[in-house]
Amino acid sequence: MIALNKTIAYTKSWKHTLWIALIVGAVLPLLLITLQPFDNSNSFSYKYIILLGYTLCIIIPILGIHPLENYSYKHQVNRWFIINESIYIVVTGFIIFVFTFFYHFYVVSGLSSFSFTSIWNFIRSYGLPFTPIIIPLWLYLRSKYGVIEVPLKSTGNAVNNKSVTIHGESKSEILTIFESDFIYAQSQQNYVDVYYDIENVIHQKIFRSTLSNIMKQLPNAWQVHRSYLINLDNLTTVEGNARKRFIRISKIEETIPISQKYYVALKKRLSNSSQELQD
Structure with a gap:
């Protein structure tokens, strides 16, 4: 489907x-x-x-x-x-x-x-x-x-201090955070793990949902892989080669894979910022 x-x-x-x-x-x-x-x-x-x-x-x-x-x-x-x-x-x-x-x-x-x-x-x-x-x-x-556009890094505190509420399929699955607190999300079958930062402590909440539904609720979330969303403001580098690339973001040590079509979309953002682009 x-x-x-x-x-x-x-x-x-x-x-x-x-x-x-x-x-x-x-x-x-x-x-x-x-x-x-x-x-x-x-x-x-x-x-x-x-x-x-x-x-x-x-x-x-x-x-x-x-x-x-x-x-x-x-x-x-x-x-x-x-x-x-x-x-x-x-x-x-x-x-x-x-x-x-x-x-x-x-x-x-x-x-x-x-x-x-x-x-x-x-x-x-x-x-x-x-x-x-x-x-x-x-x-x-x-x-x-057609192209997939990726916005330049957010500036100012107006956007970063805006709160968002994430809902899952169950009424008990609800989370309200600031947009800037969102780090990344990973889908696993019928669930999505959302990782966020509160006072420099990483938290995780599991939602019974799809990655696309979570993305709609997080304006600051951008898809980089069929299973991953990230907060682009935390993006530090894109590394690897044409066969396999991955992303490094601040606040976590793990790397996140990036698909070729999303890598192409990130090129312009990275070339117009102080962030690095490695091939």
Whole structure:
């Protein structure tokens, strides 16, 4: 089962979003010209130019939705999850279907009246058959141009002195700490061990939960491995080589493994700070 709360790369850049829209948009008229689904074999004036107009039916929704997804991304502290990507694809895809229907109805077919049933019939007959081609390409491009961002080290006491409350599945599993007190969390099967510091003493509390649910409750927690979250403000060094890397954080002696995709995300943070980066 796919973990819908798993962190994934996000395409924040307008430039890359435009490229994605142009590439995906160009595929649709190419398919229409090649496959000729809805009587495109019939000759009509400026046929290929009109078919190229379907490109706009993809470009406009993708660019139009981008400010909203950027807002959601920023609201989630520069994090993007599988659930966000799924909702984005479904909503934007539906808008593309609607744009395509009206373009086909008024421009290509030259009709003057329609019903909601005709919209659904169009989506079912002509829209859905193209999704196995368009959607995988769309997702691939978003993954290719997407990045996982890691913020620079927090400054000031306003954020560090903010308290957070962590809840597990059981009502008795509750912990309130300052964000700066959180050190790291480790998932083990159906449980997550949360380590935190109170007056220079390390404490541990076990929650029956998932790592992604704990991460949502800790704004200062960032995933570096499928089983680990850390407080980036405690990060000191990243060591190892391309085959195996690990993190050292202050307050504990143990090292924490880091996956390749999260290592790439940390590069910018480390290169723009006094922290070290060793290969």
